[in-house]
Amino acid sequence: MIADELYERIAAFGPVCLGLDTASTYLPPGLAEKSGGIAEGVYAFNRAIVDATSDLVACYKVQIAYYEAMGLEGMRAYARTLAYVRTKGIPVIADVKRNDIAATAEQYAKAHFSGDFEADWMTLNPYLGMDSIEPFLDEAIRRDKGIFVLVRTSNPGSADFQHLTVDAASGRKGPLYMAVAGRIASAASRCTGKNGYSAVGAVTGCTLRTEVSAVRALLSACFLLIPGYGAQGGTAADVASSLANGNGGIVNASRSLLLAWKDSPDGASLFAEATRAKTLSMRAAIAAEVAAAGAPGEK
Amino acid sequence: MIADELYERIAAFGPVCLGLDTASTYLPPGLAEKSGGIAEGVYAFNRAIVDATSDLVACYKVQIAYYEAMGLEGMRAYARTLAYVRTKGIPVIADVKRNDIAATAEQYAKAHFSGDFEADWMTLNPYLGMDSIEPFLDEAIRRDKGIFVLVRTSNPGSADFQHLTVDAASGRKGPLYMAVAGRIASAASRCTGKNGYSAVGAVTGCTLRTEVSAVRALLSACFLLIPGYGAQGGTAADVASSLANGNGGIVNASRSLLLAWKDSPDGASLFAEATRAKTLSMRAAIAAEVAAAGAPGEK
Numbered sequence: 001m002i003a004d005e006l007y008e009r010i011a012a013f014g015p016v017c018l019g020l021d022t023a024s025t026y027l028p029p030g031l032a033e034k035s036g037g038i039a040e041g042v043y044a045f046n047r048a049i050v051d052a053t054s055d056l057v058a059c060y061k062v063q064i065a066y067y068e069a070m071g072l073e074g075m076r077a078y079a080r081t082l083a084y085v086r087t088k089g090i091p092v093i094a095d096v097k098r099n100d101i102a103a104t105a106e107q108y109a110k111a112h113f114s115g116d117f118e119a120d121w122m123t124l125n126p127y128l129g130m131d132s133i134e135p136f137l138d139e140a141i142r143r144d145k146g147i148f149v150l151v152r153t154s155n156p157g158s159a160d161f162q163h164l165t166v167d168a169a170s171g172r173k174g175p176l177y178m179a180v181a182g183r184i185a186s187a188a189s190r191c192t193g194k195n196g197y198s199a200v201g202a203v204t205g206c207t208l209r210t211e212v213s214a215v216r217a218l219l220s221a222c223f224l225l226i227p228g229y230g231a232q233g234g235t236a237a238d239v240a241s242s243l244a245n246g247n248g249g250i251v252n253a254s255r256s257l258l259l260a261w262k263d264s265p266d267g268a269s270l271f272a273e274a275t276r277a278k279t280l281s282m283r284a285a286i287a288a289e290v291a292a293a294g295a296p297g298e299k
Numbered sequence: 300m301i302a303d304e305l306y307e308r309i310a311a312f313g314p315v316c317l318g319l320d321t322a323s324t325y326l327p328p329g330l331a332e333k334s335g336g337i338a339e340g341v342y343a344f345n346r347a348i349v350d351a352t353s354d355l356v357a358c359y360k361v362q363i364a365y366y367e368a369m370g371l372e373g374m375r376a377y378a379r380t381l382a383y384v385r386t387k388g389i390p391v392i393a394d395v396k397r398n399d400i401a402a403t404a405e406q407y408a409k410a411h412f413s414g415d416f417e418a419d420w421m422t423l424n425p426y427l428g429m430d431s432i433e434p435f436l437d438e439a440i441r442r443d444k445g446i447f448v449l450v451r452t453s454n455p456g457s458a459d460f461q462h463l464t465v466d467a468a469s470g471r472k473g474p475l476y477m478a479v480a481g482r483i484a485s486a487a488s489r490c491t492g493k494n495g496y497s498a499v500g501a502v503t504g505c506t507l508r509t510e511v512s513a514v515r516a517l518l519s520a521c522f523l524l525i526p527g528y529g530a531q532g533g534t535a536a537d538v539a540s541s542l543a544n545g546n547g548g549i550v551n552a553s554r555s556l557l558l559a560w561k562d563s564p565d566g567a568s569l570f571a572e573a574t575r576a577k578t579l580s581m582r583a584a585i586a587a588e589v590a591a592a593g594a595p596g597e598k
Contacts, residue, residue, distance in 0.1 A: 021403070065399060065406035071415030075374050097399055099424060100364060101454040101526075104320070107364035116370030125398060127426040127449060129456025150426060155400040157428025164465040164478060176475065179463060227400075 002120060002146045003193035006091055006223060010058045010247045014283045015239075017093070017225065018053055018275075019254030020046050020081055021063035024070065026258050028268040039073035042066075045271070046081045049258065050088065052272035056279045058250050059091040061225075062119070079116045086118070093225070094119035097150065099128050102135050109139035121146040123203060123225070126180050133187065137200065141191050146199035146223075149184050152177040152215065154205025154228035181218050188221050197223055197248060204242065212242050224249035229282070230256030236282075240289035253282060301419060301445045302492035305390055305522060309357045309546045313582045314538075316392070316524065317352055317574075318553025319345050319380055320362035323369065325557050327567040338372035341365075344570070345380045348557065349387065351571035355578045357549050358390040360524075361418070378415045385417070392524070393418035396449065398427050401434050408438035420445040422502060422524070425479050432486065436499065440490050445498035445522075448483050451476040451514065453504025453527035480517045487520050496522055496547065503541065511541050523548035528581070529555030535581075539588035552581060 022045055024038045032041030050060065062085075067078035085092040094117065098108040112122045124136055126149050136147050152162055162177040181202060188198035201223035204215050216224070226242050228234040230253040239251045260278035261267030267274045321344055323337045331340030349359065361384075366377035384391040393416065397407040411421045423435055425448050435446050451461055461476040480501060487497035500522035503514050515523070525541050527533040529552040538550045559577035560566030566573045 023406070063399075063403060063406075065397070065403045065410065068410035068416065069406040069414070071410075072371070072374060072378060075371060079371060097397070097424075098364070100362075100396055101452065104362060104364045107322070107362075107368040111364065111367035111370075115368070117367065125396075125424050125426050127424050127460060128452050128454060129459035129461065131454055131456030131459075153400065153427050155427060155430055157430030160428035160430075160482065161426060161475065161479060162428065164475065166463040166465050166475065176460065176463065176465065180460060183459065 001193045001199070002091075002140075002144050003191070003197045003199045003223070004195050006059065006121075006146070006250075007193065007195040007197050007247060009091060010250065013055060013058055015243060015246065015250050015286060016057045016279060016283050017059050017061050017250040017252040018049070018057045018257055018279060019061045019063060019095070019252050020049065020258075021061075021066050021095075021254040022046055022258060023066050026255075028261055028271045030268070031271075037073065039070050039077040042070070042074070043077040043080050043084075046077075047084055048272040049275050050085055050090075052276040053279050054088055054090055056276065056283055057090070059093060059120075060085050061093040061095050061252055061254075063095040063254065082117065082119050086120070091120045093148065094122040097123050097125045099125040099132050101128065102131055105132050105135040106139070109136045113139055113143050113145045119145075121148060121201070123148045123150065125150050126184075130183055130187070137187055137190065140199050144199075146201060148201040148203050148223070148225045149180070151181045151184060151202040151219075152204045152211070154234070158205065178214065178218065181215055184222065185218055188219070192221050197221055201225055203227065209241055212238075216242060216244065220244075222248075226251045229253040236285035236289045240286060240293050243286075243290060245294060246287070246290040251282075251286060257282070300492045300498070301390075301439075301443050302490070302496045302498045302522070303494050305358065305420075305445070305549075306492065306494040306496050306546060308390060309549065312355060312357055314542060314545065314549050314585060315356045315578060315582050316358050316360050316549040316551040317348070317356045317556055317578060318360045318362060318394070318551050319348065319557075320360075320365050320394075320553040321345055321557060322365050325554075327560055327570045329567070330570075336372065338369050338376040341369070341373070342376040342379050342383075345376075346383055347571040348574050349384055349389075351575040352578050353387055353389055355575065355582055356389070358392060358419075359384050360392040360394050360551055360553075362394045362553065381416065381418050385419070390419045392447065393421040396422050396424045398424040398431050400427065401430055404431050404434040405438070408435045412438055412442050412444045418444075420447060420500070422447045422449065424449050425483070429482055429486065436486055436489065439498050443498075445500060447500040447502050447522070447524045448479070450480045450483060450501040450518075451503045451510070453533070457504065477513065477517065480514055483521065484517055487518070491520050496520055500524055502526065508540055511537075515541060515543065519543075525550045528552040535584035535588045539585060539592050542585075542589060544593060545586070545589040550581075550585060556581070
């Protein structure tokens, strides 16, 4: 069951989710030429990064926007990247943030849970309401896949709508994102694995600790996909507080890991090694904060 | 300027937006085989529909989910469909409902405003906030493109979040979708054409007339993309009230027009003619309601 597989990966390898959000400008000099083109270069880059980090991460996340921006060749590189991670038996998240009315949602579920673009998990946007999420969930259950629904994003503009105070169905007032979280928690109860986590997860950008605690408590059966580590400014201490004894969530970093080669003297030739070293540091920093948070009497 | 082009198309050809949401199951028997495959058949179908209706519609809208569901071959059919409409000089909307944090939004804007997947307009989801919309708007202004932002969708589940009462920045209480509409109205003022309409439009599913009036008043400079006509139950009278003297909006129908051949005795061979006839009826029904609404003393 997909949620148990992710739980066991996190337990064995730690909570890092390496984001293969590979812009063509991230490639070291010469790689595109050597690979026979930009999209080919992106795929070669991803493959080398996966080979160098597969024992350090819980999973990979592929941000489809970077591939769509390269057109049809980019979509081929996207498909090949997903397939490569899946042949290694490692979970891969399609970061597609899709959503639409039910009939269309079924098409998106088919698109990203089967065929050329098959992934294990996909990210969804909740704005259209729960009848636009349920077709994904039905398909996820049928195919043993999972979804992560946007609850609270890490960008400054998340305040525009996600933080507006709403009168929720429960009669309680709170920010919109907590109303979304409440509906996600209900959906999550449909498909919980033996480790207590569901095939329905949530994307929660960590900022204030009080927010993190409230979200973590409400979504106790959900894996949290925690963006914003590294290039976006999140720290290991921030994210450790979103985890539950080091499990129950994955911490994404993309740019800061993929561009590690730029800080290394021979990084252009040893780019995957540079990413490996930075991924190791990230994993260690989170593990240290998780250990500190778990140690009695410490803070 | 893109908004003026759409205004003039609506003025000349009426407000119908024909949705090329072409599921593989919509093809008449034999077309896929004759075309050399399912994705090829979808492209051949779309091309015939466009040839048969180009003098009856304001624009076309292509729902990418149906193409993503066919994998790489589907994405090729998507690209070819967009290109075919654009060579005819008719506006085409990429119905992609994309959204992400700013750096990723830039990639999506590049993806759908240039290259293989170039469209004239694209649909966006506002959940992440205005800093996730602005990169699209910047790129739209730079390339003379347009965006339609989801405000109020037509599915029953839209009530889950879009209808929650929020305390908006203005201090006024109202449904979330009106808070979104308020921000969209501000953004729209950045790029208004000589006909008074902006390159920023809004997707507004019409149900109650009081809702329609409030949205129409707030978004007076925005084209409204009105879904739900036909197969989803919207009537000509419903949509006429969302238009402003027959302009200022486009009315989408997809399934009801694409599947017109199923109601016609020789529809399988004359599928494009069946869609043409049904598109003519739809356009006439809307025009009659617009005329009735505009006639003094009538209702």
